[in-house]
Amino acid sequence: MDPVPTKIKFLDRWTPKVVREAKQVFRESGLKGVIRRYGWKFFAAFFAYYLIRDITLYILIPWYFATKFL
Numbered sequence: 001m002d003p004v005p006t007k008i009k010f011l012d013r014w015t016p017k018v019v020r021e022a023k024q025v026f027r028e029s030g031l032k033g034v035i036r037r038y039g040w041k042f043f044a045a046f047f048a049y050y051l052i053r054d055i056t057l058y059i060l061i062p063w064y065f066a067t068k069f070l
Helices: 010-014 017-038 040-069
Strands: none
Touching: 017 040
16 A cells, blocks of 8 residues: 655745754754754754844834835
8 A cells, every 4th residue: 555645734835954954853853953964054044044034024124115105
């Protein structure tokens, strides 16, 4: 009998494999485990991505609209 293929979640298709693996390592052994396995550069890249994203969403875009329309 063939094994039943598991249904892939929508976000899992778009999430890179390394991020999914890091998420699983984080669940099992915490932040120290992620840093031990992937190194501090992974954590720095993750932090920088969210820092740039949040600055763009919450500071630059509202500031742009405020200067153009007010």
